[in-house]
Amino acid sequence: MNKLNTKDRAKILSVLCEGMGINAASRVTGASKNTILKLLADAGEACAIYQDENHHNLKLKRIECDEICSFVGMKQKNVPEEMKGLFGIGDVYTWTAIDADTKLVPCWHVGTRDAGSANCFINDLASRLSNRVQLTSDGHKAYLNAVEDAFGANVDFAQLIKLYGNGGNAKDDTRYSPAECTGIEKRRIEGNPDFYYVSTSYVERQNLTMRMRRFTRLTNTFSKKLENHMHALSLYFMFYNYCKIHKSLRITPAMAAGLTDHVWELTDIVNLITEPEPKKRGPYKKKAD
Template sequence: MNKLSREARAQILGMMVEGMALRAIARMTGASKNTIAKLLADAGEAFSDYQDRTMRGLTCKRVQVDEIWSFVYAKQKNVAGAKAAPEGAGDIWTWTAIDADTKLIPSWYVGARDGAAAQHFIGDLALRLANRVQLTSDGHKPYLEAVEQSFGADIDYAMLVKIYGEPSGATGRYSPGECVGAEQRRVEGRPDPKHVSTSFVERSNLSMRMGMRRFTRLTNAFSKKAENHSHALAIYFMHYNFVRIHQTLRCTPAMAAGVSAKLWELADMVVVLEEWEKSQGQKSN
């Protein structure tokens, strides 16, 4: 396996977060696809570990949560008839939380869209917060038990339940229902009605779908393995939180949240990867 320089690894990671496919990266950089796939896996593990350790004691005030759909190898309805479908094939959901003020994404979870996934996701989020927060979710019912189990009464929680009508204009398989209204439902505590919103997390999910080819609909760019899907998300969130300057904040979310005191570059991400490799007793690929 070829050994990549720090500059080459930074370049490849930059291409990954810009949504390029592994084969396209191989063609443009000259690195082998296996080397790039190994970098994807190692970087995903390293960045997931780093963010897990640093996203602690956060002083968020308003948090929004949501889920975004994708699939691995084949859509759920086609898994039974798929040839050599790997474990984890089918629909896969990414649960994300965002701080409405700093735009930091402190927690995410990749898995199903059921009660167990909701409890894992909300439980992880609760462990990262240092104070009482106002939380807003959509009307997905598993949130109710998950929030109760993880926060109890120590939260100001509301659901924003959207009301959909029939699709307007042209109709078809992918025509969504028209949102004709939204209902605020207080669940726990005293949430401020002015801040009961899921706009920021929904916009963040849109950026994910537009920025990562694995989330693009009606293409063959979907993830072929659940592990690689998770690794790609860890790399994306690392870049989003620490490297990418938010246009409104004029700094990175990690800087705005006090998680980082400096503006990172792609080379800093490689340093984190190298330190993780040393801790694992690995050699740089």
């Protein structure tokens, strides 16, 4: 069976990390769509395992959290009645956290926008930190119990609530962008947060950076399968944390957080992929005449 060499794999991963869709990546690299999807799955799984194992005992100070919506398979309004409520079809939310100083994304979670996903995400975040942090989220009520359960009183938690011009309703089905923001309210929830640093600007900018083709609503490049959606996110966050030099820091977020001492190349990500062991063949037995 023909196998791509490390250089060709790195070239494919580079266009995927830049947000290119599978069909476009196939045209640019000359690789088949099945080959690209197989590489995406292998690299995404390897990146998820590596970051899960290494993002622990993080000495971060100011964490911002947010959720970003996308859809898998079809838009929520097109989901058949018998499939409504089935996770992985229709609306899917990616919960993200970012450190305001190092710009590291310590963890993320793909789920729904409910209390269950909030608990999974915040508990995962809390398990990766080694010290007390200041935490800021938007006004989503699911954060309240999730942060209380995960951190208790060992956190300085505040919410930044945006006020909108249409009576506070930013979820208008006739538009893809929120209504005009007319003001904000900073609300202390737990501990003693410094209101000067109560902000979600960095995580919202990170969500904008993360808007790969899979997040584009008016095209056919959306994720068809939840597994591929999650693989693409794992690959993207690995590239963002370890390979991409942040413009203001002049180093990668992983270097700023002390997780590595050098800028990773895409070949380093390729090398994370574990090759399957060859199947062992039994001894040859001659058939009886």
